[in-house]
Amino acid sequence: MKNKRSSQWFQTPGYHGMARRAWLRSEGYPADVFDGKPIVGICNSWSELNNCNAHLREVATAVKRGVLAAGGIPLEFPTISLGEMFMLPTTMMFRNLMAMDVEESIRANPLDAVVLLCGCDKTTPAQLMGAASADIPAIVVPGGPMLAGQFQGQRLGSGTDGRKLFDLYRTGRLTDEEWSEVEGCIARTSGHCTVMGTASTMTSLAEALGMTLPGSASIPAPDSRRMAIAELSGRAVVELIEKGLTPSRVLTREAFENAITVLMALGGSTNAVVHLIAIAGRVGIRLTLDDFDRIARKTPCVVNVKPSGEYLMEDLFHAGGVPAVMNRIAGLLHGGCATVNGKTIGENIATTHSANDDVIRPRDRALSAEGGIAVLCGNLAPDGAVIKVTAASAELLQHRGPAYVFETRDQMMAEIDRDDLPVDRNTVLVMRNCGPKGAPGFPEWGHIPMPRKLLQQGVTDMVRISDARMSGTSFGTVILHVAPESAVGGPLAVVKTGDEIVLDVGARKLELAVAQDEIEGRLASFQVPPRHYERGYGRLFLDHVTQANLGCDFDFLMPEVNR
Ligand code: FES
Numbered sequence: 001m002k003n004k005r006s007s008q009w010f011q012t013p014g015y016h017g018m019a020r021r022a023w024l025r026s027e028g029y030p031a032d033v034f035d036g037k038p039i040v041g042i043c044n045s046w047s048e049l050n051n052c053n054a055h056l057r058e059v060a061t062a063v064k065r066g067v068l069a070a071g072g073i074p075l076e077f078p079t080i081s082l083g084e085m086f087m088l089p090t091t092m093m094f095r096n097l098m099a100m101d102v103e104e105s106i107r108a109n110p111l112d113a114v115v116l117l118c119g120c121d122k123t124t125p126a127q128l129m130g131a132a133s134a135d136i137p138a139i140v141v142p143g144g145p146m147l148a149g150q151f152q153g154q155r156l157g158s159g160t161d162g163r164k165l166f167d168l169y170r171t172g173r174l175t176d177e178e179w180s181e182v183e184g185c186i187a188r189t190s191g192h193c194t195v196m197g198t199a200s201t202m203t204s205l206a207e208a209l210g211m212t213l214p215g216s217a218s219i220p221a222p223d224s225r226r227m228a229i230a231e232l233s234g235r236a237v238v239e240l241i242e243k244g245l246t247p248s249r250v251l252t253r254e255a256f257e258n259a260i261t262v263l264m265a266l267g268g269s270t271n272a273v274v275h276l277i278a279i280a281g282r283v284g285i286r287l288t289l290d291d292f293d294r295i296a297r298k299t300p301c302v303v304n305v306k307p308s309g310e311y312l313m314e315d316l317f318h319a320g321g322v323p324a325v326m327n328r329i330a331g332l333l334h335g336g337c338a339t340v341n342g343k344t345i346g347e348n349i350a351t352t353h354s355a356n357d358d359v360i361r362p363r364d365r366a367l368s369a370e371g372g373i374a375v376l377c378g379n380l381a382p383d384g385a386v387i388k389v390t391a392a393s394a395e396l397l398q399h400r401g402p403a404y405v406f407e408t409r410d411q412m413m414a415e416i417d418r419d420d421l422p423v424d425r426n427t428v429l430v431m432r433n434c435g436p437k438g439a440p441g442f443p444e445w446g447h448i449p450m451p452r453k454l455l456q457q458g459v460t461d462m463v464r465i466s467d468a469r470m471s472g473t474s475f476g477t478v479i480l481h482v483a484p485e486s487a488v489g490g491p492l493a494v495v496k497t498g499d500e501i502v503l504d505v506g507a508r509k510l511e512l513a514v515a516q517d518e519i520e521g522r523l524a525s526f527q528v529p530p531r532h533y534e535r536g537y538g539r540l541f542l543d544h545v546t547q548a549n550l551g552c553d554f555d556f557l558m559p560e561v562n563r
Contacts, residue, residue, distance in 0.1 A: 004036075004038055004039075004112045004241070005110070005111065005112050005136060006038065006039040006110040006111065006112050008110070009110035010024070010034050010110060011034070020110070021034055029073070033073055037071060037072060037073050038071075038072045038073070038112040038113065038238060038241045039072070039073050039075060039110055039111055039112050040067045040072045040073065040074050040075070040111070040112065040113050040114065040115060040234070040237055040238065041075055041076075041077055041105075041106065041109065041111040041113070041114040041115070042060050042063050042064065042067075042074055042075065042076040042077070042114070042115045042117065043077060043079055043102055043105065043106070043114050043115065043116050043117065043127065043130075043131075044056055044057065044060050044076055044077065044078055044079065044117045045078075045079050045080075045081040045082070045098075045117055045118050045119070045120075045123040045126075045127065046060070046078070046081065046117070047081035047083060049081065049083050049086055050081040050082065050083030050084075050086070050120050050123075051083065051085070051187065051190060052083065052084070052119045052120035052123075052143065052146075052190070052191060052192040052193070052199065053081055053083070053117070053118070053119045053120050053123060053143055053190075053192075054190045055143060055190035055191065055221055055222075056117045056119065056143050058227070059117055059141060059143055059226065059227065059230045060076050060117060060230075062227040062228070062230035062231045062234070063115050063117070063141060063230045063231065063233060063234040064076070064234060065231045065234060066230070066231040066232060066233060066234020066235040066236075066237075067115075067234040067235070067237065067238060068234075069231075069234070069235055070234065070235040070236075070237075070238035070239065071238060072112075072113075072234075072237075072238040072241075074115075074234065075111075077105060077109070079098060079101045079102050079105060079126075079127075079130075080094070080097065080098050080101050081098075081120070081123060082094050082095065082098055082120060082121070082122040082123055082126065083120060084120050084121050084122070084199075089439060089440065089441045089443060090439070090441040090442065090443035090444065091120075091121060091122045092122060092436075092441050092442045092443060092444075092469065092552070093440065093441030093442070093443075093538075093541055094122070094441075094537075095122040095125060095126045095129075095275075095278075095552075096126075096129075096541070096545070096552075096553060096554050096557065097537060098122065098123070098126035098127075098130070099125075099126040099127075099129035099130040099133075099553075099557070100130065100557070101130070102116070102126060102127055102129070102130025102131060102134070103129075103130035103131070103133045103134045104130075105130075106130065106131065106134035106136060107134050111136060112136065112137070112241045113136055113137040113138065113139075113237045113238070113240055113241045114131060114134075114136060114137070114138045114139075114237075115138070115139050115140075115141055115233060115234065115237050116128070116131055116138055116139070116140045116141065117141050117142075117143065118140065118141075118142055118143065118203070118206075119142055119143030119144070119191065119192040119199060119203070119221075120192050120199055121192075121197070121198040121199045121202065121271065121472070122198075124140070124142065124199070124202035124203055124206055124275075125202055125275035125278060125279060127140060128140065128206060128209075128211065128247075128279045128282075129278055129279050129282050129553070129557075131247050132247045132248065132251055132279060132282035132283050133282045133557070135246045135247055135248050135283075136246060137237060137240035137241050137243075137244070137245055137246055137247075138211070138237075138240075138246070138247050138340075139211065139212065139213070139233045139236060139237045139240065139340045140203075140206045140211045140212045140216070141212065141216065141229070141230050141233045142192075142203035142206065142212065142216055142217055143190070143191055143192065143221050143226075144191050144192070144203075144217075144218070144219045144220050144221040144223070144226045145191050145192055145193065145194045145199070145200055145218065145220055145221060145312075145313035145314065145317075146158065146187060146188065146189045146190060146191035146192065146193070146194055146220070146221055146222075147188060147189045147191070147194070147220055147221075147222060147314065148194050148312050148314055149185035149186045149187070149188045150185060151165070151181060151182050151185055151186070152178075155312065156182070156185065156186050156194075157193075157194050157195040157306040157307075157312050157473070158186050158187050158193040158194050158195065158197075158473065159193050159195055159197050159307075159471055159472075159473025159474070160195045160197075160306045160307040160473045160474070160475065161186070161306075162182065162186050162473075163447070163473070163474060163475075165179075165182050167449075167450065167455055167460075170417070170452065170455075171452060171455050171456055189220075189221060189222050190221050190222070191220060191221025191222070192221075193472075193473055194312045194313050194314065195305060195306040195307055195312060195313065195472075195473050196266055196267060196268055196269070196303065196305040196306065196307065196308065196309075196313070196316075196472065197269055197307075197471060197472030197473035198269040198271040198272070198471065198472035198473075199472070200217070200218075200268075200305075200313050200472075201263065201266060201268035201269040201271070201272045201472055202269075202271075202272060202275060203216070203217040204217040204218070204262060204266055204268065204322050204325075205259045205262060205263060205268070205272055205275075205276065207322045208255075208258050208259045208261075208262035208263075208322060208326065208345075209250065209251060209255050209256070209258070209259045209279075210250045210251075210255055210258075210337055210338055210339030210340060210345060211247070211250060211251070211339075211340060212233070212340065213229055213232055213233050213236060213340065213341050214322075214323045214339070214341065214348040214349070214352075215229065215321050215322070215323055216229050216233070217321060217322050218313055218316045218317035218321035218322060219317055219321070220313070220314055220317060223317075236340060236341055236342075237340075239342065240340060240342075243342060245338065245340065245342070247283065248283050249338060250337075250338050250339065250340065251279070251280070251283045251285070252285075252337060252338075253280075253285050254334035254336070254337050255334070255337045255338075256276060256279075256280050256285060256287055256291075257291070257295065257334060258326075258333050258334055258337060258345060259276055260276065260287075260291060260292055260295045260296075261295050261299050261329060261332050261333055262322065262325065262326060262329075262333075263276070263292075263371070263372075263373070264295060264296045264299035264300075264301060264370075264371025264372055264373065265299055265300065265301060265302050265303060265325055265328070265329050265371070266301070266303045266305070266325065266372070267301045267303055267305070267307075267308030267309065267367065267368075267371075267372035267388075267390040267391070268372060268373075268472065269388075269471075269472025270373055270386045270387075270388050270469065270470060270472070270480055270481065271444075271469055271470075271472055272472075273289070273292055273373065273386055273481070273548075274442075274469070274481065274548055274551055274552055275551070276551075277549075277550065277551030278551030278552060278553040279551075280551075281550075281551055281553055281558045281559065282553075282557070282558070282559075284559045287551075288549075289375040289384040289386075289549055290375070292373060292375055292386075293374065293375035293508065295371065296370055296371030296372070296373055296374060296375075297370055297371070298332065298370075299329065299332055299370070299371040300329070300363050300366035300367075300368065300369055300370070300371070301366055301367045301368045301370070301371055301372045301390050302325065302328055302329065302360055302361045302362075302363060302366050302367065303316065303325055303359070303360060303361075303367075304358060304359050304360070304361055304367060305359070306473075307388075307391045307472075307473055307474065307475040308367060308372055308388070308390035308391050309367055309390075311358075311359050315356070315359045316359055316360070318355065318356065318359075319354055319355050319356035319359035319360045320352055320353060320354050320355050320356075320360060323348060323349045323352035324349075324352045324353055324354045324355070324360050325354075325360055326345065326348075326349045326352070327349045327350075327352045327353060327354070328354060328360055328361075328362070328363065329363070330346070330349060333345060333346075335347075335349075367390060368389065368390055370389070371389075372388055372389060372390035372391070373386055373387070373388055373389065374386070374387050374389050374505050374508060375508060376479065376503075376505070376508050376509065376510040377508060377509070377510065378502075378509045378510040378511040378512075379491060379511055379512055379516065379519065380465075380482065380491050380492060380495070380501065380510045380511060380512045381479075381482045381483060381490075381491075381492075381510050382483075382484070382490070382491065383483035383484055383490075383547060383548075383549045384481070384483055384548075384549045385465075385479050385480065385481055385482040385483065385510055386479070386480050386481050387477070387478065387479050387480070387505060388470075388475075388478070389505060391474070391475035391476065391478075392461075392475075392476065392477040392478070392505075393461040393476070393477050396461060396462070396463055396477040396503075397477070397503070397504075397505040397506065398503065398504050398505065398506065399426075399428070399463050399477075399502075399503045400500060400501070400502045400503070400513070401426040401427055401428045401463065401500070401501060402426070402427060402428065402497075402498050402499065402500055402501075403427075403428050403429075403430045403495050403496070403497055403498065403499045403500070403501050404421075404422065404423050404427050404428070404429055404430065404497050405430045405431075405432070405495055405496060405497045406429070406430065406431040406432070406448075407432065407433065408431075408432075408433050408434075409431060409433075409434055409439075409445045409468075412429075412431050412448060416448070416449050416451050416452070417451065417452040417453075418451075418453075419452075419453055421451050421453060423451055423453075423454065423462075424454070425454060425457075425459045425462055426462075427462060428462070428463045428464070428465060428501045428503075429448050429451075429462065429463070429464045429465070430464075430465050430466070430492070430495050430501070431445070431446075431448055431464070431465070431466040431468070432466065432467060432485075432486035432487075432492050432493060432495075433467075433486055433487055433529060434446070434466050434467050434468035434485075434486075435467035435468065435482075435483075435485025435486065435487055435488075435490075435547075435548070436485060436545045436546075436547060436548065436552050437485065437487045437488060437542055437545065438467065438485050438486055438487025438488075438529065439468065440532045440533070440538070440541065440542060441541070442468065442469055442545075442548070442552055443468060443469065444468065444469045444470055444471045444474075445466065445468040445469075446464070446466045446468035446469055446470035446474075446478055446479075446480040447464075447470045447471060447474035447475075447476060447478055448464040448466065448478070450462065450476075461476050461477050462476075462477065463477050463479070463501070463503055464476065464477065464478045464479065465478075465479040465482065465492070465501070465510075466479070466480065466482065466492075467480075467481070467482040467483070467485035467486055467487075467490065467492055467548075468480060468481075469481060469548075479503070479510060481548040481549075482510075482548075483547045483548045483549045484547055485547065485548070487528070487529055488528070488547070489523060489526045489528070491512060491519055491523065493523070493526050494519060494522035494523055494526060495512060496522075499512055499513070499514050500512075500513035500514075501513065540554075541554075544556055546558070
């Protein structure tokens with residue numbers, strides 16, 4: 001293979017070329033490794049601090065077999081890994097850091113192409129953002145979902161069922177022993193969460209974007225076919241170098257519209273809105289919240305997987321996975337988009353079909369006629385907010401009620417189980433200072449737990465509003481990503497307990513029923529809260545993170561057009 005990028009390192013005349021060759025040969029490679037073989041990086045987010053990605057070294061071994069079989073040289077390298085369960089204050093604070101690590105590791109090294117190994121929530125968007133900016137040929141290989149656990153005869157969807165069972169435990173309906181049993185089986189293998197949470201959504205959207213081989217997203221982590229598709233991806237990436245197919249040629253506006261369409265059909269995570277905007281921004285495409293709402297209105301939610309539906313990722317895999325979902329909504333997709341196997345999306349899905357019409361519903365039996373996510377606007381969220389309609393209660397989608405305001409999450413956690421908390425089923429819970437700058441890091445705190453006293457009365461849902469995100473595994477009538485956030489002076493900052501709030505999802509409205517001059521008067525005396533960091537990465541984050549409607553990328557990493 002001629003004119004390889006890696007030639008700039010290894011074919012340099014003189015001392016430096018010799019030294020680079022020598023140092024690679026020190027890893028045991030013979031001299032003919034430099035006879036035209038392409039170098040393929042395997043960017044591995046493996047970490048024992050991230051259970052979801054803990055098997056990725058085995059996946060990397062399979063990718064290496066494929067690269068070698070196709071005549072390339074695989075070189076595995078680490079990136080930071082973002083384990084959703086462990087990292088504080090939140091993995092979202094480090095997504096951009098990982099994206100920078102990925103981008104600069106690719107750019108600085110003698111790589112002709114890269115295979116991106118990911119799984120847990122933020123690792124997929126971070127890999128895509130970094131690879132899009134570096135723009136050498138790239139394929140994503142997700143680690144796949146974990147296998148479902150079983151508790152008292154019930155299959156458990158990690159995240160979603162854990163939260164439901166926790167409500168039983170904290171209201172005394174599960175014993176300590178039973179709760180411990182749940183702990184032992186809810187995450188029983190490597191791999192990411194088993195429901196259509198953020199991880200499953202983002203790996204499915206990587207596939208919808210054309211950045212994985214078809215069928216990659218839903219194969220369970222322990223399934224032998226996970227290793228097989230990893231090996232095929234290793235072979236395919238070598239061919240990508242010959243074709244010169246870089247991410248910027250795959251990640252077109254039409255490809256992002258396909259991803260948004262699939263997001264809606266999946267009933268996928270609201271976090272995908274932020275991540276897709278950020279990934280698109282890296283290739284100079286400005287996605288707006290209106291793009292999501294426009295596509296949601298014409299896309300049925302056909303995938304019956306928790307938290308919007310009943311099944312798990314394993315079931316989606318057996319039903320045909322993302323290709324079968326895309327086939328079901330083929331008329332809504334841009335079939336001509338390129339993908340990393342050299343074929344178009346339309347060619348890849350032409351012969352796929354659903355093997356289970358209850359998991360991937362026919363369009364006339366869709367879970368909902370419109371997509372799973374709606375974008376709300378109004379004087380409470382001038383730059384938008386989102387709600388996962390398919391995980392909300394139908395009777396609350398049009399609601400008017402008095403606000404009960406928590407200034408911070410700490411206050412909310414301290415008060416939510418008070419027996420004398422002055423709330424009822426009509427109250428709208430409001431929590432602020434939980435956005436990108438306010439929390440900081442835009443954590444998944446938006447799923448405000450139901451007050452215990454209401455749970456005891458049999459109330460299982462109420463309207464909740466914040467400038468936080470929510471785990472893709474969560475559910476409820478929960479309004480998220482309110483922008484601008486309260487910490488920068490968005491109107492959420494001046495809501496008072498007792499103010500009436502009007503939600504009308506059908507009309508896409510979120511309003512504070514307070515006179516505009518009163519709102520402006522309150523905002524005039526708004527004071528910016530103290531900064532959380534004065535040094536290090538935290539300071540960089542606070543100085544440069546953008547708001548939710550812009551994807552929360554750093555302003556200096558986005559092309560100017562998207563800032
Ligand atoms: Fe990693 Fe859920 S904790 S995907």
